Amino acid sequence: MIKKNISLALILFLGVMSVFSQNEKTSFSTQGRERLLMDFGWRFALGHATDYTKDFTTGTSYFTYFAKTGYGDGVAAAQFKDSTWREVDLPHDWAVELPFSGDASHSHGYKTIGYKYPETSVGWYRKKFTVPASDMGRKISIQFDGVHRNATVWVNGFYVGNEPSGYATSVYDITDYLNYGGENTVAVRVDASIEEGWYYEGAGIYRHVWLNKTDRLHVAQFGTFVTTELTGNNAELTVRTKVQNQHDKSSVFTIEQSLLDANNQQVLSKKLENVSLNGNVDNTYFQKIKVEKPTLWSLENPYLYKLKTNIITDGKIVDSYTTNVGIRTVRFDPNQGFFLNGKSVKIVGTNMHQDHAGVGTAIPDALQEFRIKKLKEMGNNGIRTSHNPSTPEMLDACDRLGMLVLDENRLMGINQEHFDLMERFMVRDRNHPSVVLWSVGNEEWAIESNEKGARITKTMQEFAQKIDSSRAFTVAISGGWENGSGKTTQVMGYNYIVQGNIDEHHKNFPWQSGIGTEESNTIGTRGVYVDDKANGRMAASNRMPENVGTESGWKFYAARPFLSGLFFWTGFDYRGEANPLLWPAVNSQFGIVDLCGFPKDIFYYLKSWWGKQPVMHIMPHWNWKGCEGKNIKVTIYSNAEEVELVLNKKSLGKKTMEKNGHLEWEVAYQPGTLVAKGFVNGKPTVSEQVETTGAPAKVALLADRSQLNADGEDVAVITVQLNDLKNRWVPTANKEVVFTLSGPGKIIGVGNGDPASHAPEQFVATASNPTPQWKRETFNGLAQIIVKTTKQAGEITLIASSEGMTSSTLKLTTTTSVLRPTTEIIKK
Known part of the structure; x- marks a missing residue:
C-alpha cells in the first residue's frame, strides 16, 4: 500500500567515509581500520577492443584466468613490463584527450570512442603497491568508486571481479591474494566500447580508488545507517550498525557510539555491551541515542555531526568507523509540497551531468565544490543526479554546503542485477543529509506509460524501501502519466509541463506528491545573440515549440503550492546531446551556465527570483559595430520593482517589473554606455551598466x-x-x-x-x-x-x-x- 501522505520525519547522515585524524589512525594502525587513497602513480596505455594481439594478448594463454585461479596473463600478470606506459594520477578520463570526428557518437559529443573505434575504446591501468607483513591476519579490500565502464580487475594475476556499470562503487576482497611484506600489482581493463547512457560519459578510472584495511571483526563497508525523529527541541537517533565477524570463531565485543559536534567535541556516548557473534557471520544491531537540543542540518546552516562507532574487544578498539550525520526531517505533502525541518521549502534546482570543461568526468573534489557553489550563487537549492549515482565526493560537498539532492538510480528492472546495483548505491548514499528523495529511473519510454511500468516501479519501490524507508521515491516520467509508472510512484516526477496536464493528474491522484524532475530551460550559447547554427551556436531561445522556457516553467511551478519544486534541464552545459543541432556542435546548450560555469544571461533571471539579494542584469552586451541606428532588443533581469533604462545619460523610460518576470526595450543602437537602474518603494537599490569597449589589449x-x-x-x-x-x-x-x-x-x-x-x-x-x-x-x-x-x-x-x-x-x-x-x- 502507498500511503496517502508521504511523510518522512527523518534524517541524516553519512559520508560513509572512514576518515581518521592522524592520532586516531596511529593509535590502532596495526589492527584497526585504515583507508588509503590509491590515486597516485598508475600506469596507463590504450589496448584494443577487438584484436587480442593488440590488447597485450591478455586472456590468450593455454590456461586463462577463467580456467585456472591466479593465471592472469598479459597485462594481468604481475611480471608484465609497463615501464613504457604513461604515468597518470586519478581521477583520469582518457576520452577527453581524444580528438573529435563528425562520424563519432552524437550523444557522446563526437569523441572518437565507442564501437567504431576499437583502438581507442579500451584502456589498461596498472599500479604496484606494498602491503606490510604486519597486515597478515587483517581483511583487505580494494574499492573503486567509479570506472567507466565494464571494468575487469586483477590483483597479482588473480581475477577478482568485473563491474559492467560505469557508475557503481565496487569493493573486492583481496586478502588472500596479497604478498605480505612484498610488492603487489593491480591491473584494470576498462572497455568503453558500448555506451551506458546517452550523454558524454568519459572513459577510465574517473573516481577515487581506495585500499581498505580492517580487523577481521569490523563494521561492514557502508555498514552504518542513522535516522532521526524529532520531538520538540530534541532528537532521537536510531543507529543501525552492521558488524562482520570474519574470524573462524565467535567474538564477544562492545559497540560504542560517540556523537561528536562540528568541532569534534563529544556530545554523548552510548554502549551496547557483551555482544556475541559467531564466526564468519554478520549481524545488524540497533541502538537509540537521544540528543537534546541538536543543531539541525538546513540549507542556511548545513550543520554536520560525526558518529564514531568503535568495536571494542578485550578492552581494545579493533575498529573505528566514522559516519557524517545531519539531523533533519524531510516530508513531501501532496497538497503543500516539500518540508525541511517542518518548514515549507520550494525546491528550486537543476539537473546535473558529471563532466566539466578541461577534465571531462575526472573531476577533482575541489572542482565538485566549485560547481555546487556556482549554482548556489543563483539561489539554486537542489541537484538531481541525472541519470546515475554521483561520485560520493559530490554528495559530501552538498552536505557541507547545504544543497538538496534527488539521487537517481541508473537502470530500471526487477532482476538480481538491477536490485544489486540499486542496493549498493542506496546503502552507500543513504546517510547523506543532502539526499531527500530517491529516483528509481528516468524516461523509460518502453514502459513508463503502460502497465509494465506500473508493475516494475511498484516492485522496485517495495525492494528499495527495505533499504531505506526514511525517504520517498520518484520516477522521472515524460508522458502517459496516468497509465504507467505515474500510477504507482510515491512522488510523481513530471518531465516537462508540455507532456500532459499536471493539474488534472493531481486531481486524479490526490494521494501523490509531485515534483518537476525536468523542466525546459532557455537554450542557447553564452554571449551569442544571433543564430549561427551552421557553426554550432544558437541565440538564447525557448527549447520547445510550445514556447516553454525558463520563465514560463518557473511561473507554472511557483503558482502551485502542491508541487514540491522543479529541476531545470540543466545547471551546466555538458558534452554530447547537442540537440537540436548536429556536428559541428559537440556540447549541449541546455545549461544555465556553460561547460566552464560561466553564467549565461538566464542565470540572472533565476538569481532574481530564487535568490535574496538585489539583482540587475542587462542583456545583451553593447558592442555592435556596424549596427548603428538599428533597433536592438534589450532584456532586463531584475527583482527591482521598477527599472529605468538610460543610454548615454538619456532616459529611455521606467517600467514596472512583474513578479517572476522580466522587462524589454527596443533600443536604437549607438555606442556608449547603457545603464539600468532599479527602484524599490521609489528608492534606487541596484544598477548595472554595459559599455562599448575597445579592442582586447x-x-x-x-x-x-x-x-x-x-x-x-x-x-x-x-x-x-x-x-x-x-x-x-x-x-x-x-x-x-x-x-x-x-x-x-x-x-x-x-x-x-x-x-x-x-x-x-x-x-x-x-x-x-x-x-x-x-x-x-x-x-x-x-x-x-x-x-x-x-x-x-x-x-x-x-x-x-x-x-x-x-x-x-x-x-x-x-x-x-x-x-x-x-x-x-x-x-x-
Whole structure:
C-alpha cells in the first residue's frame, strides 16, 4: 500500500567515509581500520577492443584466468613490463584527450570512442603497491568508486571481479591474494566500447580508488545507517550498525557510539555491551541515542555531526568507523509540497551531468565544490543526479554546503542485477543529509506509460524501501502519466509541463506528491545573440515549440503550492546531446551556465527570483559595430520593482517589473554606455551598466582562491578574461592565449565554454614532446584553466599571454596540510 501522505520525519547522515585524524589512525594502525587513497602513480596505455594481439594478448594463454585461479596473463600478470606506459594520477578520463570526428557518437559529443573505434575504446591501468607483513591476519579490500565502464580487475594475476556499470562503487576482497611484506600489482581493463547512457560519459578510472584495511571483526563497508525523529527541541537517533565477524570463531565485543559536534567535541556516548557473534557471520544491531537540543542540518546552516562507532574487544578498539550525520526531517505533502525541518521549502534546482570543461568526468573534489557553489550563487537549492549515482565526493560537498539532492538510480528492472546495483548505491548514499528523495529511473519510454511500468516501479519501490524507508521515491516520467509508472510512484516526477496536464493528474491522484524532475530551460550559447547554427551556436531561445522556457516553467511551478519544486534541464552545459543541432556542435546548450560555469544571461533571471539579494542584469552586451541606428532588443533581469533604462545619460523610460518576470526595450543602437537602474518603494537599490569597449589589449587572470593544499589533489579554477586598455571585459574577443606554469603545480585542463570548439582541452606529454604547450582560444572574451597541486609546498606562477596583448601573471600559494593516507608508489 502507498500511503496517502508521504511523510518522512527523518534524517541524516553519512559520508560513509572512514576518515581518521592522524592520532586516531596511529593509535590502532596495526589492527584497526585504515583507508588509503590509491590515486597516485598508475600506469596507463590504450589496448584494443577487438584484436587480442593488440590488447597485450591478455586472456590468450593455454590456461586463462577463467580456467585456472591466479593465471592472469598479459597485462594481468604481475611480471608484465609497463615501464613504457604513461604515468597518470586519478581521477583520469582518457576520452577527453581524444580528438573529435563528425562520424563519432552524437550523444557522446563526437569523441572518437565507442564501437567504431576499437583502438581507442579500451584502456589498461596498472599500479604496484606494498602491503606490510604486519597486515597478515587483517581483511583487505580494494574499492573503486567509479570506472567507466565494464571494468575487469586483477590483483597479482588473480581475477577478482568485473563491474559492467560505469557508475557503481565496487569493493573486492583481496586478502588472500596479497604478498605480505612484498610488492603487489593491480591491473584494470576498462572497455568503453558500448555506451551506458546517452550523454558524454568519459572513459577510465574517473573516481577515487581506495585500499581498505580492517580487523577481521569490523563494521561492514557502508555498514552504518542513522535516522532521526524529532520531538520538540530534541532528537532521537536510531543507529543501525552492521558488524562482520570474519574470524573462524565467535567474538564477544562492545559497540560504542560517540556523537561528536562540528568541532569534534563529544556530545554523548552510548554502549551496547557483551555482544556475541559467531564466526564468519554478520549481524545488524540497533541502538537509540537521544540528543537534546541538536543543531539541525538546513540549507542556511548545513550543520554536520560525526558518529564514531568503535568495536571494542578485550578492552581494545579493533575498529573505528566514522559516519557524517545531519539531523533533519524531510516530508513531501501532496497538497503543500516539500518540508525541511517542518518548514515549507520550494525546491528550486537543476539537473546535473558529471563532466566539466578541461577534465571531462575526472573531476577533482575541489572542482565538485566549485560547481555546487556556482549554482548556489543563483539561489539554486537542489541537484538531481541525472541519470546515475554521483561520485560520493559530490554528495559530501552538498552536505557541507547545504544543497538538496534527488539521487537517481541508473537502470530500471526487477532482476538480481538491477536490485544489486540499486542496493549498493542506496546503502552507500543513504546517510547523506543532502539526499531527500530517491529516483528509481528516468524516461523509460518502453514502459513508463503502460502497465509494465506500473508493475516494475511498484516492485522496485517495495525492494528499495527495505533499504531505506526514511525517504520517498520518484520516477522521472515524460508522458502517459496516468497509465504507467505515474500510477504507482510515491512522488510523481513530471518531465516537462508540455507532456500532459499536471493539474488534472493531481486531481486524479490526490494521494501523490509531485515534483518537476525536468523542466525546459532557455537554450542557447553564452554571449551569442544571433543564430549561427551552421557553426554550432544558437541565440538564447525557448527549447520547445510550445514556447516553454525558463520563465514560463518557473511561473507554472511557483503558482502551485502542491508541487514540491522543479529541476531545470540543466545547471551546466555538458558534452554530447547537442540537440537540436548536429556536428559541428559537440556540447549541449541546455545549461544555465556553460561547460566552464560561466553564467549565461538566464542565470540572472533565476538569481532574481530564487535568490535574496538585489539583482540587475542587462542583456545583451553593447558592442555592435556596424549596427548603428538599428533597433536592438534589450532584456532586463531584475527583482527591482521598477527599472529605468538610460543610454548615454538619456532616459529611455521606467517600467514596472512583474513578479517572476522580466522587462524589454527596443533600443536604437549607438555606442556608449547603457545603464539600468532599479527602484524599490521609489528608492534606487541596484544598477548595472554595459559599455562599448575597445579592442582586447590585456589578458587578466582571476582564481577562485589563491591558497591551496599541497596534497596532490587540490585544484584552483582560473578565469582568463580579455580586457581593453581601460580594463573592461571585451565580450566579443576570441583570441588564442598561451599558458606557462612553474612551481609545485600542473595544468590539468583548459576550456572556454564554446559548444562547437574542437580544440584540445588536454595536452599529453609524449617522448617526442615531453613538455606540451598549453593554449586555448577565449570564447566571447573568456576561458578557463584548472591547476592542480603537487605534494610540495611553495608558490605556483601562472603566466598567460596572447599575441599583441599585455600578458598577465598569477601567483598561487600551496601550503603543507594533513595528507590523506595513501598507498606507497613503487617505481621501477
